[in-house]
Amino acid sequence: MGEAGMGDRSSRPHASPRRTPTRTERRIIKVRLIRRWGPARIAHLLDLVPSTVHRVLTRFGLARLTSLDRATGRVIRRYERDRPGELVHVDIKKLGNIPDGGGHKTLGRQAGRKTKSGVGYSYIHTAVDDHSRLAYSEILADEKRETATTFWQRAHAYFASCGITVQRVLTDNGSCYRSHAWRDALAAAGITHKRTRPYRPQTNGKVERFNRTLLDEWAYARPYRSEQERRDAFPDWLHTYNHHRGHTALAGKPPASRVPNLTGQYT
Known part of the structure; x- marks a missing residue:
């Protein structure tokens, strides 16, 4: 040829x-x-x-x-907002409490069943910024409208301290997010409220993914001996998530890498 x-x-x-x-x-x-x-x-x-x-x-x-x-x-x-604060995802994760002495992961399946009754539940309220994946989260006693509203006010203050101006908030259709208290709190701050379509949790996927990471890397990461022991480990885990843990959607960098004023030292 x-x-x-x-x-x-x-x-x-x-x-x-x-x-x-x-x-x-x-x-x-x-x-x-x-x-x-x-x-x-x-x-x-x-x-x-x-x-x-x-x-x-x-x-x-x-x-x-x-x-x-x-x-x-x-x-x-899949989508991603261009700037921090354009959209914040908010959700609640219900989690069974660990009885004193440990649950089935510590005592074994059979013994763990006997100690589980009556220990109740915790409700993890979380707000995740769409652009940076920066998360603010608290373990609270319920998911009532007053609890959800006051949580958001603290979350909003946290984002503001990081130099993030929140413009929109996305939630599911839970009753606390359809309440007048929630609506009025967002309106007073000039924030637009968006809700996902019914039975479409993937629309709020970034906070849903955070919840899954939270379960794998904190809630069920090791056999805790009590609920208080697990709660004591939560602040350190959340700090690691925001400041040190690499995120695949951020090219292996932590959420803090996308928030220039995370420490609040610049105005």
Whole structure:
């Protein structure tokens, strides 16, 4: 071929006799689109091996399940506000208290059941800035409107001390967020209130993701001997999250890296 033969060409073979048959590929894609299953479950249904199913899904560019809305099958549209304070996500996480002496993680499943009754619940109120992921969080006794409102007033003051001017707040449709007290507190500060669509918690995804991290890295990170011991560990964990823990959405940097005046020393 002369000089033309020296150019780069694809190493893909002209024929692939061992490639998965087109009919099988179509069945894999159909199951994925209809049932939204992962490679292992699809492989079990179609009597294939998971690696084959994974290769087919990758070949046709089908999104990972983590990128899909399980209810509709649509790709989740991710967004990020341009500046701190443009949008703050607020949510409440209900968490069972640990009895004195420890729960099942300390005493074992059988003994833990006997000590669990009557210990009650804690409610973790959290506000997360959309742009920086900076979080303000408190462990409170309930999720009533007065509790949620006074929490927000403290959270708002915290963001203000960091030089963040909050413009909008996004919550779910919980009763405390539909109350007059909540509405009036935001209106008095000139903040717009937005609510997620019903049964669409992913709209408030940044604080939902914070809640999951909180459970994995603090609430259930080790076998605490009492609820007070777990609560005592919370401030240090929250400080680490804001100032030191790398965030994948921030190129491995902590939320503090996106808040120039986090210490409040500049005006």
